[in-house]
Amino acid sequence: MNLILLTPAEAAAQPVVLRDRRAVHAHEVLRARAGDLLRVGILEGPLGQAQVVGSDADELRLECSFDTAVAAPGADTLVLAVPRPIVLARCLAAAAAMGYGRILLFRSRRVDRSYLSAKVLQPAATRARLLAGLEQGMRTRVPEVGLFDRFRPFVEDHLAGLTPSRARILADPGATTRTADLRLDADTGYALALGPEGGFVPFEVEALGAIGFTPVTCGPHPLRVETALGYLTGQLDLLRSRRAAAPGD
């Protein structure tokens, strides 16, 4: 936890008084003492700084001041075939930490139907994983999450109309376009689609291709979903920042 996240209501009090896992974490892991400075943030609001005015295992008391600027919601969309529940839990947190603004979970042919009733898909459990990711990545914007049981309506009725309309990328070990061949504009969100272990079936690649998703490979060595999520997000972020650094590149 690199950031203590507060609700707007909590942040309105002065001092802020917390009596849940955040107090325990500050006391036991951060070993917070009166006078220490901690990073804080308001959900959907600004980051800020807090001075500890009291900390024990039961209660954390903070004097907070907040920045004036609030980060924009994440511009990127993760389109993810529902993985095993334990992997999904890690992907949700990682995607939130990396700044995705939207996470669209869908059932593809190779997704085990039982995964759709995983506990982590219950709204409170999903939210807890997202907040853990925000606390890790020092962010305050909670990604939107959608779950889609039927592939074709998801693609045709929902995904087709969503931004970004360009920079739609589909991870496919069998693709001929390499990530190094991509060009991404600065300040443009991307959508990254990741299939299940075992990959998309051809029909799915075609359906996503029909709405502008380019199949891209990062080489002949398939990665697990959670590793691929970090690996490809790193590459797309880099491609975008390099275009920003050198527009004529």
Added chain:
Amino acid sequence: MNLILLTPAEAAAQPVVLRDRRAVHAHEVLRARAGDLLRVGILEGPLGQAQVVGSDADELRLECSFDTAVAAPGADTLVLAVPRPIVLARCLAAAAAMGYGRILLFRSRRVDRSYLSAKVLQPAATRARLLAGLEQGMRTRVPEVGLFDRFRPFVEDHLAGLTPSRARILADPGATTRTADLRLDADTGYALALGPEGGFVPFEVEALGAIGFTPVTCGPHPLRVETALGYLTGQLDLLRSRRAAAPGD
């Protein structure tokens, strides 16, 4: 498991007969039947193709043929502060899947001493995680793994003399150099150093800097070790491949 890994002794028999977890996996997960083709590889040797001549829960029989070329050992080195055991297990497999040739684990100031006696650090357990990564990433070269309890001798006596002598990178959220500012030559291995949750202490950044590790940031949003491993490896691999694609870039 995208690849069935064989020892040289196993691969010398024709047909190859397997009676362990690989047989179970082929039968239950891959649903292998006589006539199916599977990818196989020999440890430290070539990849190849196998035709299933028999598969049940107890025994898998394969007729194998192998490529003539063997991939070179991985040229990249991961320098990793020992993380929590469960995270270490995932990092070992991910690093093997991504093709690291060497994984050097060390104890930094912020590493809990108990992590060094984790079960996953016992040679057989470590090897099992590495093989799982190779099976995922369709590779046959087992990374070398070293464990170093004392930081200063590790850096000065061991790490300083190892290849690569250039392209040494240290992940540090407080750095001023961005990954986008880096230049990596094609065909050159890199060394990536990742600290513990909570980061390196300044002394460690200095000691690594003294032997040529450049502190690099991928932004103001700290990632968990396993996410950072994928994210930064993706970026370094991309930087290297882009140099290869456009030498005058």
